[in-house]
Amino acid sequence: MGFISWSFIPVVIVVLVFSAFRILREYERGVVFMLGRFWKIKGPGLILIIPGVQQMVKVDLRVVVMDVPPQDVISRDNVSVKVNAVVYFRVMDPQRAIIQVEDYYSATSQLAQTTLRSVLGKHELDEMLAERDKLNTDIQKILDAATDAWGIKVTSVEIKHIDIDPTMVRAIAQQAEAERTRRAKVIHAEGEFQAAEKLVQAADLISKSPQALQLRYLQTMAGMANDKSNTIVFPFPMDLVTPFLEMMKKIK
Structure with a gap:
């Protein structure tokens, strides 16, 4: 038994030595803790972690594409719509992303949902449909400011779809048709007015x-x-x- 136990020690040492070496890809960083306290950020490439003394948490630095689930939003003119969006963000500070928040992906997702509801609720339906770029910018700025403490950079927010109730779609179509009719009448009246002015000038000239x-x-x-x-x-x-x-x- 003593022979078996002593021969087992080199195997354990070899396993520990191999487990101490880690390879991080170009887009990965390792947040290393020494006895539970933050020590440093390592990577990319081959790094050494002391087993039992140091622990490492890997962080992906690539841009994350997060789909925001459809949110029920009531616009300022009391129209109920369903809105979904997509958020593009990336980790800029791995240390804060791991230490300051438990799960930065989940936290960013929940914050994006609440921000989407609060921002769109301040606008009317026509603004949601016509000024989508402006709303995207407003939401992106709010998310970026809120996630800065977590080491997250929100690069872009895009509203993908605004789902409207069918009855409201018919009402919007009638409104658009009435607006087009109004514009046609105004254009026709302006044309008649300009034609009358030209006819008066022609009559004066001929006289x-x-x-x-x-x-x-x-x-x-x-x-x-x-x-x-x-x-x-x-x-x-x-x-x-x-x-x-x-x-x-x-x-x-």
């Missing part, structure tokens, strides 16, 4: 030169000649009739 009226008359006749219609409306200018009327008055 200063009778020859212009005759030329316009001839152009109208030429346009009517090109028309294949059987009905011809023959306008007779008053300027041609006026001399004869005056002559008749003199004769009388």
Whole structure:
């Protein structure tokens, strides 16, 4: 038995030596604790950890893509919608990410959900649909400021989908149709107003030169000649009739 126990010691030493060596990838860092107290951050590459004395927690420094579950949001104009988003963040300080918060991924997820509800609840539905970029920026700034103490950098927030109740979709469609009709009427009225202004200017210009009226008359006749219609409306200018009327008055 004594021979077996003494021969077992070299095996244990070899196992401890091999377990002391760790390999960390380029995007990984090791937060090392010495007897329970923070010691240093190691990596990447080959590092040495003293078994039983030092413990290491690996931290991934790559950008994490976190999907925020759909959240029930009531907008400022009392419209109930479901909104889901995606958050992009990464660990900037492995020490704070491990020491300051128990689970930085879960904490960031919960904070993103509450921030999404609180920010969108301050806006109307039209703003959620039309100003999505602005809302993304607002949410990103709030999350980034709140997670800075955890060594987390929130790089971007994107609202993926806003789910609206079907009845509300019909109401929005009717509102959009009414808005388009209003714009069409306004554009038509503006066109009529501009056309009236041009006609007044043209009338003033023609009244200063009778020859212009005759030329316009001839152009109208030429346009009517090109028309294949059987009905011809023959306008007779008053300027041609006026001399004869005056002559008749003199004769009388």
